[in-house]
Amino acid sequence: MATLIQTRGDRTIRSLIDPDLGTVSRELYVNDDIFQQEMEQIYGRCWLFLGHESQVPNPGDFFVSRMGTEEVLVVRDRKDKQIRAFLNSCAHRGMKVCRYDQGSALVFTCPFHAWTYDTAGRLVGAAYQYNEQAYAGAINKELWGLTEVGQFKNYYGMLWATWDRNAPSFEDYVGPFAEGIRYNNTSSDGEDNGIEVFTPPQKWRLPSNWKVPAFSSSTDLTHAAMTHRSVNAANIGPDRGKFSGGDRGIRRGTRIPSDRYAVGDHNLGHGGNWAVYKEPGIPGYVDAWFEPGVDEYFRETNAKKAEMFKDRKMPPHGHEGGGHFCVFPNFIMDSWRWRYWHPHSVGVVERWSLFGVDKNAPKHVKDATRHYVMRYNGPTGATESDDMENWNYVYAASQGSMAKKRDYYFASGLGRGVESGEHPGLVFNGTHTEEAHRARFSRWLAFMEAGSWDDLYPVNKQKNHRIW
Amino acid sequence: MADDQDYNLTGTDGASVFRNLPEGIRVRMTNGAIGEITGNPHDGAYIMVRITENPANPSQIGEEDLVFFNDVQEVI
Numbered sequence: 001m002a003t004l005i006q007t008r009g010d011r012t013i014r015s016l017i018d019p020d021l022g023t024v025s026r027e028l029y030v031n032d033d034i035f036q037q038e039m040e041q042i043y044g045r046c047w048l049f050l051g052h053e054s055q056v057p058n059p060g061d062f063f064v065s066r067m068g069t070e071e072v073l074v075v076r077d078r079k080d081k082q083i084r085a086f087l088n089s090c091a092h093r094g095m096k097v098c099r100y101d102q103g104s105a106l107v108f109t110c111p112f113h114a115w116t117y118d119t120a121g122r123l124v125g126a127a128y129q130y131n132e133q134a135y136a137g138a139i140n141k142e143l144w145g146l147t148e149v150g151q152f153k154n155y156y157g158m159l160w161a162t163w164d165r166n167a168p169s170f171e172d173y174v175g176p177f178a179e180g181i182r183y184n185n186t187s188s189d190g191e192d193n194g195i196e197v198f199t200p201p202q203k204w205r206l207p208s209n210w211k212v213p214a215f216s217s218s219t220d221l222t223h224a225a226m227t228h229r230s231v232n233a234a235n236i237g238p239d240r241g242k243f244s245g246g247d248r249g250i251r252r253g254t255r256i257p258s259d260r261y262a263v264g265d266h267n268l269g270h271g272g273n274w275a276v277y278k279e280p281g282i283p284g285y286v287d288a289w290f291e292p293g294v295d296e297y298f299r300e301t302n303a304k305k306a307e308m309f310k311d312r313k314m315p316p317h318g319h320e321g322g323g324h325f326c327v328f329p330n331f332i333m334d335s336w337r338w339r340y341w342h343p344h345s346v347g348v349v350e351r352w353s354l355f356g357v358d359k360n361a362p363k364h365v366k367d368a369t370r371h372y373v374m375r376y377n378g379p380t381g382a383t384e385s386d387d388m389e390n391w392n393y394v395y396a397a398s399q400g401s402m403a404k405k406r407d408y409y410f411a412s413g414l415g416r417g418v419e420s421g422e423h424p425g426l427v428f429n430g431t432h433t434e435e436a437h438r439a440r441f442s443r444w445l446a447f448m449e450a451g452s453w454d455d456l457y458p459v460n461k462q463k464n465h466r467i468w
Numbered sequence: 469m470a471d472d473q474d475y476n477l478t479g480t481d482g483a484s485v486f487r488n489l490p491e492g493i494r495v496r497m498t499n500g501a502i503g504e505i506t507g508n509p510h511d512g513a514y515i516m517v518r519i520t521e522n523p524a525n526p527s528q529i530g531e532e533d534l535v536f537f538n539d540v541q542e543v544i
Contacts, residue, residue, distance in 0.1 A: 106509035106516065107534065114513045116534055125514055125534035130499075 013037075013448045017441055019468035022411025022434075024441060029209040030399040034448075035346035042329050042447045043068030043163075045456075047151075047173045049331040049340050050074050050159040052354060054196035055102065056083055060119055063102035063199075064088060066342040066350070067163065072149065073098050073108070074159060077119045083154060085161045086121045086146035097146065101200055108146075121146040156185050156192050158338075166453045174327060175458065176423045177270045180317025181327070184335040187358040188298055190305035196359035197338075198370055201352040202378045206388065208395040210343035213351065214330040215444075217387060219262050219272045219436035222412075227386045255283055256314065260431050263316075263325075264417070264439025266466035267425025267457040271436025272325020274428070277313040282306050291368040297361060326436065328443050337373060347395050353377055410434045410441070414468060425457065425466055442467045475543035486537050487512040496541045500524055506532060513537060 013034070016025035028034060050065040051074055062075035071088035090097050090110040097108040097117060107124060109116040116125035123141040128134035150165040158181070160170055171178050187194025206213070217223075224232075257278045264271035285302040287295040317325055317334075324334035330341040342350040355373040357366050377384045397403060413433025420426040425442075429435035446465040450456045457463040475485055475493065489495075489508055495515070496502050500523055507516035514534045522528045 106507050107511075107514065109509060109511040109513045114536060116514055125536060127513070127536055128538070129536070130539070 014445060017445060017467065018407065021407075022414040022438070022468065023407035023409055025407050026398045026404045028444075029211060029395065030346065030404065032346045035209075035343070037448060039068045039343070041450070042444070043343070045162065045164045045167060045447065045453065046329055047153070047160050047162045047167065047170055047327075048329075049327070049338065050085055050161055051201070052195070052197045052356070053083060053154060053157045053159060054359065055199055058104065060104045060106060061102075062098065062105055062108075062119075064098055064100070066352075067149075067161065068342070069344060071096065072161070073146070075105070075108075075119050075121075078106070079120065082120075083152070083159060084121060085149045085152055085159070086117075087148075089147070090115050091123065091144045091146060092126070115144075117146050121148055156182050157195060158185055164453060166459070168453070168459050172458050173268070174270065175265060175268050176426060177265070177268075177272075177317070177325060177327060179315040180272075180325060181333065183315045184317060184333055185356070187301070187360070188305065189301035189358070190308045194358055194360065195356040197354045197356050198373070201354050203350060203352050204379055205344065205348055205350045206391050207347060208349055208391050209346060210330060210341050210349040211444075212394045213349065213387075213391050214326070214332070214341040215440045216434075216437045217391070218324045218326045218332040220434075221262075221273075221432045223387075223390070227390060228383055231383050231386060256281055261428045262413070262431050262433050262435045263426060263428055264436040264442075265423065265426045266439045266442035267423075267464065269328025269440050269443025270326060271439045272317065273431065274316040274325075275314070276316060280309060280311050280313050282309045282314060289368060291364065291371075293362075293364050294368045297365045301358065326440065328440060337377060347399070410437050414438070425464065427466070438468050439466075477537075477540065477542060483512055483537075486515070486540070489515055489543070494520070494544050495535075496544050497535060498539050498541045501528065502544065503533075503535070515540070 011027070016027050048067045050072065051063055055063045056074060056076040059076055059078040059081055062073060065072050065074055072085045073088045074083065074085045076083045088096050088098055090112060092110065092115045093112055095110050095112040097110045105119065107116050107118050114125070114127035115123060118124045123139070123144045126135065126139055129139055130137045149161040150163045151161065151167060153160045153170040155170055167173065174181060182192070185195060186192055258275040261274045263274035282305055285299045289295045324332055326332050332339045336355065338354045340352050342352060344350055355370070357369045375382055379385060379388065411434070413429040413435050416433070417427035417429040417435050420428060427435055427439065442465045445467060446456055453459040455463065457465060475489060476482065477486055487510055489505055491505050491507060494502060494504050495517065501519055502521040503517035503519045505515050506518050514536055516532060517535045518532045519528045519530065
């Protein structure tokens with residue numbers, strides 16, 4: 001456990017969260033010692049989202065992603081066609097072996113001393129490897145390949161990895177959210193593996209701690225009333241006011257009856273909006289597009305999906321009801337965008353976004369979808385630029401000696417959460433409460449205190465990480 | 469030579485010529501082995517070669533290996 005020496009005296013990690021008051025010290029967001037410990041104990045252990053298989057359709061295709069502060073090279077092998085992920089750092093002297101964001105390669109040659117790796121990460125060459133005046137053939141190539149991730153998972157096309165070989169399986173890691181992840185990764189007709197993503201990912205850096213957006217920019221329904229008031233009032237949201245301005249919880253007249261909650265899994269750290277559907281089916285399609293021919297396409301695919309669900313209830317994270325949710329620690333998902341936050345330092349985070357589209361959709365539908373997500377998201381998007389104002393200035397206004405004396409308040413709904421019983425640690429609360437945010441801090445503390453996965457749920461089923 | 473082009477690996481253009489060597493042509497290595505280029509990552513460092521002759525080590529014939537530019541003597 002780290003001991004911090006700060007203006008408020010010696011503090012343990014646990015003392016920085018007050019579960020009775022519902023507060024969190026700002027030290028969590030501005031202290032570099034804490035940040036370094038997060039990289040080791042959270043980003044070194046958790047399953048992290050890397051990208052989508054459609055980014056590497058052919059043998060030799062690759063893209064560079066990130067796990068915490070480190071770059072990883074995701075590549076489809078030319079021989080066995082499998083996708084793997086490796087630390088983008090030469091085993092010889094640490095230089096990046098790949099300096100391109102994406103592409104196709106025969107091998108990856110380090111520009112420093114020409115150590116060269118094949119698309120399965122094996123060392124296959126090095127400058128002067130056979131020269132009698134140099135290595136004289138003595139390099140044991142079996143030992144000097146690229147560092148491969150501890151575990152890798154292709155989950156219905158979504159690519160995930162963890163550095164920790166002792167981490168639980170991906171399915172156990174996401175627990176009751178697995179079904180929602182799968183559902184929000186289907187094409188609009190409900191089929192698995194029907195998605196491709198627009199590339200490259202949308203990327204930009206923010207002068208903020210990674211937890212500011214990653215922990216609390218999902219399941220924060222109250223922020224929309226103020227933060228997005230102007231864009232909603234002006235009806236310049238992405239749907240141009242057709243659904244009462246920026247509200248994409250659409251199809252109000254045709255919604256499937258449900259009970260809605262904000263849910264936080266205090267044992268796993270995930271959380272988000274959650275709907276318990278009372279009837280089978282999906283909402284009927286409501287025309288939403290101004291571009292010609294797009295509604296026709298989605299009306300047809302929606303009918304196919306409705307047939308698929310005529311006797312099935314939607315999972316709790318169906319876009320039509322469940323809204324978005326966070327997979328601990330840094331991934332926020334809904335049916336049309338996947339947003340992940342890569343920390344660079346205690347005060348810098350890089351936001352990446354991927355947007356899915358039916359891979360079999362005609363060009364005009366893909367174009368309309370791409371334009372839609374660009375109108376909404378990113379620094380030039382009509383709605384998400386509002387959020388950036390908050391994300392940008394929280395850090396600046398929180399790191400001063402005076403500001404650090406004030407704790408953040410996460411008490412909305414505190415004490416009113418109800419455990420599901422079916423899944424230990426899964427707590428249901430009102431839709432506008434901060435239950436999901438609190439769950440992330442329960443899990444955060446568990447990781448920061450745990451010596452290994454043996455101290456963490458679900459590897460250790462006896463553990464209860466809920467602190468509030 | 470596999471075609472009519474002059475693949476001169478020496479001089480100021482040598483690095484550029486090496487980077488763009490096409491598949492199918494044959495090269496002689498500094499150790500006397502001869503092989504056919506099976507791939508070129510176009511990084512200027514390596515070519516992938518299938519060994520077709522190697523008087524010093526006949527067992528290597530048929531093997532494929534990455535060959536560093538410094539170990540390539542000439543295109544034949």
